[in-house]
Structures are given as C-alpha cells and as structure tokens.
Amino acid sequence: MAKTQDFTAIMKDFMGAFPVDTSAMEDAFKTQATLGEKLSAVALDAASKSTDLSTKWTKDTLAKMTDLSKAKAEPADYAKAITDFASAYAEMSAENMAAFAEIAKKVQTDTVELMMAAGKDMSEEASAMMQKATKDASTAAKKATTAAAAK
Template sequence: MAKTQDFSAIMKDFMGAFPVDTSAMEDAFKTQATLGEKLSAVAIDAAAKSTDLSTKWTKDTLTKMAEMSKAKTEPADYAKSMTDFASACAEMSAEHMAAYAEIAKKVQADTVELMMAAGKDMTEEASAAVQKATKDATAAAKKAAAK
C-alpha cells in the first residue's frame, strides 16, 4: 500500500515560514470602532437637535391653535383667526424647515470630515502593514533560501 503524505506537517512548515502579525487587523478594528463611535455621536446629536426642533414647532403650533380656538364676538373674527393661524403656520413651517436643513447640513459636513480623516488613517495603516508584511516575507524568503 502507498503511504499518504502528512499534509498537516507541510502546512505547519509553510505557515511557520510566513508568520502572521495580527496587530494590523487589531489596529484596523480599533480604527473602525472609533469611526463608528464618532459617527454615532454625530447621528445622536442630530437626532437630539431634531427632537428639540420638533418639540418647539409643536408647542408653537399649539399656542397659535389656542389663540384660534378662543370664542369670538363677530363671525368675521373667526375667519380672521383662521387666516392668522394659517399664515403663522406657513411662516413657522418655513423657519423650522430651514432649521432642519441646517441640522442636515451640519451632519453632512461632520460625516464628510470624519470619513476623510478615517480614510487617511486607514491608508496610513494599510501602507505600514504592507511595508511590514513585505519586510517579513523578504526575511522569511531569505531564511528559507539559506536552508
């Protein structure tokens, strides 16, 4: 009978000749976790500001509605009250939508800034990892050639 080769020993020798440094992966994970934390902070801040703005808008609308719902002495006063309420709502809508746009613009600017910084960090880390891997592989190849 033919004897089969021990591939586990071959693989062990092969993998031992090319050691793997996991620090690059750990650094990449830490960078991703930090980026996620910063992006979450931007999103949570925007959500808080949007909630505050929504609350203010609701309170302002209810205040205007309270004025509109008061009893009037003349029938024409009801029409004027409705017109005033509609005008106030239109004005408030424009103001609040502009405020929402400012929140969105800030989120966009902060996100772009974070992504640019993260891209720079990842490029530097990848470059360092490639240089180290090249150095390690060259050393391993020289060591293997010397045997």
C-alpha cells in the same frame, strides 16, 4: 514498505517561515469601531436636535391654535384669527424647515469629515501593513534561500 512523509513538520516549518501578525487586523478593527462610534454620535445628536425642534414646533402650533379657538365677538374676527394663524404657521414652517435643513447640513458635513479622516487612517494603516508584510516576506524568503543553500 515506503515510509509516509511527515507533512506536519513541513507545514510547521512553512508556517513558521511566514508569521502572521494580527496587530494590523486589530488596528483595523479598532479604527472601524471608532468610526462607527463617531458616526453613531453624529446620528444620535441629529436625532436629538430634530426631536427638540419637532417638539418646539408642535408646542408653538398648539399655542397659536389656542388663540384661534377662543370665542370672538364679531364674525369678521374669526376670519382674522384664521388669517393670522395661517400666516404665523407659514412663518413657523419656513423657520423650522430651515432649522431641519441646518441639522441635515451639519450631519452631512460631519459625516464627510469623519469619512475623510477614516480613509486617511485606513490608507496609512494599509500602507504600514503592506510595508511590514513586504519586509517580513523578504526576510522569510532570505531565510528559506539560506536554509535551502545550506542543505
């Protein structure tokens, strides 16, 4: 009766010849986690600044409306109050929209800087990982060739 070959030993030898280094994956994970943390910080900072700006804009508008709602002695004073409010609101709107644009611009700049830095880091990690893999594969191939020649 034919004897069944033990593939467990063969696979064990094969896998031992090509060791898996998980440190590269761990480094990649850490880089991704750090990038996510930094991008979250940028987004949360922008949300905080936008909320503060919105609150200020609302308070300023309500203060102007308080002046608008006061009783006037002459009918012409109502027209003047409305004109003054509209003028002040238009000015506030322009200022606040410019401030929102600055927040968006900072978010864009910070995001581009983070992505460029992350791309550089990932490129360096990938290069180092490929160099190590090439070296390990060459070493394993040499061992396999030496072992095959010895048999």
